[in-house]
Amino acid sequence: MAENTPQLQRRLKIAAYLLIAGLVVEVLTLYWSSPLSFMLFIGVAGTLVAVGVIVYLTAIVAA
Amino acid sequence: MANHAVTILIVLSVVLIGLLIVRPSLMAVPGGKILAFIALFILPIAAIALGSAIHLKEAKSTDFCLSCHTMEPYGKSLRNDDQTYIPASHFQNNRIPRSEACYTCHTNYAMFGGVKAKLGGLRHLYIYYFKTVPEKLALYEPYNNRECLHCHAGARSFEETSPHKEMKEQLGTNDMSCLTCHNKIHDAQHADQIKLWKGP
Numbered sequence: 203m204a205e206n207t208p209q210l211q212r213r214l215k216i217a218a219y220l221l222i223a224g225l226v227v228e229v230l231t232l233y234w235s236s237p238l239s240f241m242l243f244i245g246v247a248g249t250l251v252a253v254g255v256i257v258y259l260t261a262i263v264a265a
Numbered sequence: 266m267a268n269h270a271v272t273i274l275i276v277l278s279v280v281l282i283g284l285l286i287v288r289p290s291l292m293a294v295p296g297g298k299i300l301a302f303i304a305l306f307i308l309p310i311a312a313i314a315l316g317s318a319i320h321l322k323e324a325k326s327t328d329f330c331l332s333c334h335t336m337e338p339y340g341k342s343l344r345n346d347d348q349t350y351i352p353a354s355h356f357q358n359n360r361i362p363r364s365e366a367c368y369t370c371h372t373n374y375a376m377f378g379g380v381k382a383k384l385g386g387l388r389h390l391y392i393y394y395f396k397t398v399p400e401k402l403a404l405y406e407p408y409n410n411r412e413c414l415h416c417h418a419g420a421r422s423f424e425e426t427s428p429h430k431e432m433k434e435q436l437g438t439n440d441m442s443c444l445t446c447h448n449k450i451h452d453a454q455h456a457d458q459i460k461l462w463k464g465p
Contacts, residue, residue, distance in 0.1 A: 206290075206292060206293040211292075214289070214301070214305070215286060218286050218305065219286075221278070221282055221305060222279055222283070224313075225279055225309060225312060226279070228271075228275060229271075231320070232268045232271060232272065232320075233268065235328070235329070236329075237329065237332060237333060237393070237394075239320075240320050240323070240329075240390065241394065243317075244320075247313070248313060251310075254305070254309065
C-alpha cells in the first residue's frame with residue numbers, strides 16, 4: 203500500500219461517489235419513459251459518470 | 266428486458282464501488298487495483314453505453330414524440346378517419362411501424378441521418394423545456410423525396426403507376442416533390458375537429 207497515499211484515496215473516493223451518483227440517476231431514467239428522463243440521462247448521469255471516470259483516471263495517472 | 270440487464274450491471278458496479286469505499290485498502294494490492302479499474306472504469310462506461318442505446322431506441326418511439334404537448338395535434342392526425350391523409354393512411358394500414366411512426370417518416374435516410382435526426386430531437390427538447398415553442402411549426406428544410414422513396418422505390422404499386430413511372434427521374438432528384446400531389450399531410454390546425462379512427 204506504499205503508493206496508496208491519502209491524497210490518492212481522497213481522489214478515488216470522490217470518483218467513487220460521482221460514479222455512484224451518476225449510475226443511480228441512470229437507473230432512475232431507465233424506468234421513466236419521458237423526454238425529460240432522456241435529458242437527465244444525458245445531462246446529469248452522463249456528466250457525473252464522465253467526471254467520475256476522469257477523476258479516477260487522473261488520480262491513478264498522477265499517483 | 267434490456268433495462269433489467271443494465272440495472273443488474275449498475276447494481277453490480279455500485280456494490281463494487283461501495284466495497285472499495287468501505288475497504289480502500291483493497292486498492293493497494295494488485296488484484297484490488299484490477300477490481301478498482303473494473304468497478305470505476307469498465308462497468309460505468311459499459312452502463313452508460315448500454316443506457317445510451319436504450320434511451321436512443323426509446324427516443325424513436327411514437328409515444329416519446331407525442332409526450333410533448335406540442336405534438337398532440339400531430340398524434341391526433343395519425344388517427345384521422347379520412348384515409349386520404351398520408352400520415353393517417355400510413356399509420357392505420359401498417360405501412361410504417363406504429364410504435365415508431367414519427368421517426369420512420371421524419372428521420373433522414375442519408376448517411377448519418379439518424380444522428381442528424383437525434384441532434385434535431387435534442388434541440389427540440391431544449392426548446393420545449395427551456396425556450397418558447399414557436400406557434401407555427403415547420404420542417405427545417407423541404408421534405409425530401411428520399412424519405413418516401415426509401416420504402417416506395419422498387420414497389421410495384423409505385424413503379425408501375427402513372428405518373429410515377431413518367432416522373433421517376435424528377436422524383437429521384439427532388440425536382441418534383443412527392444408532396445406536390447400527395448399534399449394532404451398533418452392537419453394539425455384542425456386536429457380538434459377531425460373524426461378519429463377508433464382502431465387499435
